[in-house]
Amino acid sequence: MRTNTTRAGNHSGGFSLLELLVSMAVGLVLLAGATRLFSDASRVSYLVAQRGEMQQNARAVINSMVRDLSLAGTGLPLGGIALPTGNGSSASKFNCDQTGTCYTAPNNNFPNQHFYAAIPGPTAGPIVTGRTTDVVTLAYTDTSLLLNQCPLAAITAAGDQITVGACMTNPPAGTPGFNDPAVGVKVGDVLMLQNANGAAVGTVTSVSANGNIGFANGDWLNINQSGAAAGSITKSLSNPGAPGTYPPLGTTAIRVLLITYFIQLPPGGAGPRMMRQVNAQSPVPIAENIENLQVFYDIFNDGTGAESSNLPGANNLPNQIRKVDAAVTARTALQQWQPGAGFQRITLATSVSPRNLSFHDRYQ
Numbered sequence: 001m002r003t004n005t006t007r008a009g010n011h012s013g014g015f016s017l018l019e020l021l022v023s024m025a026v027g028l029v030l031l032a033g034a035t036r037l038f039s040d041a042s043r044v045s046y047l048v049a050q051r052g053e054m055q056q057n058a059r060a061v062i063n064s065m066v067r068d069l070s071l072a073g074t075g076l077p078l079g080g081i082a083l084p085t086g087n088g089s090s091a092s093k094f095n096c097d098q099t100g101t102c103y104t105a106p107n108n109n110f111p112n113q114h115f116y117a118a119i120p121g122p123t124a125g126p127i128v129t130g131r132t133t134d135v136v137t138l139a140y141t142d143t144s145l146l147l148n149q150c151p152l153a154a155i156t157a158a159g160d161q162i163t164v165g166a167c168m169t170n171p172p173a174g175t176p177g178f179n180d181p182a183v184g185v186k187v188g189d190v191l192m193l194q195n196a197n198g199a200a201v202g203t204v205t206s207v208s209a210n211g212n213i214g215f216a217n218g219d220w221l222n223i224n225q226s227g228a229a230a231g232s233i234t235k236s237l238s239n240p241g242a243p244g245t246y247p248p249l250g251t252t253a254i255r256v257l258l259i260t261y262f263i264q265l266p267p268g269g270a271g272p273r274m275m276r277q278v279n280a281q282s283p284v285p286i287a288e289n290i291e292n293l294q295v296f297y298d299i300f301n302d303g304t305g306a307e308s309s310n311l312p313g314a315n316n317l318p319n320q321i322r323k324v325d326a327a328v329t330a331r332t333a334l335q336q337w338q339p340g341a342g343f344q345r346i347t348l349a350t351s352v353s354p355r356n357l358s359f360h361d362r363y364q
Helices: 017-071 233-237
Strands: 118-121 135-141 161-163 190-195 198-203 212-214 252-264 273-278 284-288 290-300 307-311 321-331 345-352
Touching (some): 017 135, 017 284, 017 290, 017 321, 017 345, 118 321, 190 233, 198 233, 252 290, 273 290, 307 321
Antiparallel strands (some): 135 252, 190 198, 273 284, 290 321
16 A cells, blocks of 8 residues: 655745845846946936037137237237228228128128227127127237248239249249149138238238139128228238339238137037137037136327226227237036936136237347
8 A cells, every 4th residue: 555755844946025026126236236336326427528528629729819919919000000981981890701691790890990909709708598798809920831921923003912032933843832722812812911001901802823812892891992082901011102103122911810709609509619710611510518708908198108907998099008818618418317317517717918019129
């Protein structure tokens, strides 16, 4: 007869349902914690990267402005250059390009119809985050192309065309010529012409291979006005009492860089950016996500010794500017992830005393 026996304590292996539920709960808690730590670390890393990019953008703008402001006035006559005035003239302008776009109009006319080394533009820029931005324009001669190494070969009686000298049409080896592909004269450039009678500026409207450079009327900056009573190329450079004739010692030319810094709000909802425009060429972006530019000026009257500081418009006396203070505010490309946190921001400031504006050699 067969009998069934059961050994005490003998049972099948494994977890009970309660044990399984507890272990799953503990695992989920640990997994959630790890996920949270990873997410926070990723967010912090992304925020640090955004802040680093924001600081780089602000520094790029400040460095570019310091370089240009330091050179402001180099090679230009003290007090600026007279632009066309009187009968047959109209207001000249800056910050326009060859597409016919004027980016800060109507606040882009030369003050007093003078081509100054520094031109303030308080509240002339767009409104960003509720604050109106400034614009600053400055000018200095360009030494990358030494057109003034030899006198011009010819200049028309109307002053609407020049022919560069032989050292520019057939330059020595290693010296760039007037039409050098990299640094040569281009349509939209601004040239300053000088001789014993004075100085004048013109916008280049044509460049020919034979060395002819044209200054036709109706240029994008409205500087070429051959019919103006005063301030045109022919009126400023001609011999007194003999319009269209020029001193026998010759007239020289050199390129001038007329540079405007302004903030632009691109179409399509993109963030604000800092732009830099040269002469009548198209402006180029210096840095993205720059939302504010504030510029102040210190002026000094050489005649009376009177001085004033922190003036947003330099008291409408650009020829007395001696120091420029600029502040640039950059922001992150995206807002923070916390609700209502907004953008991160940084403001960098600089103070520049252009040597060619703050110091003049009285013995020259």
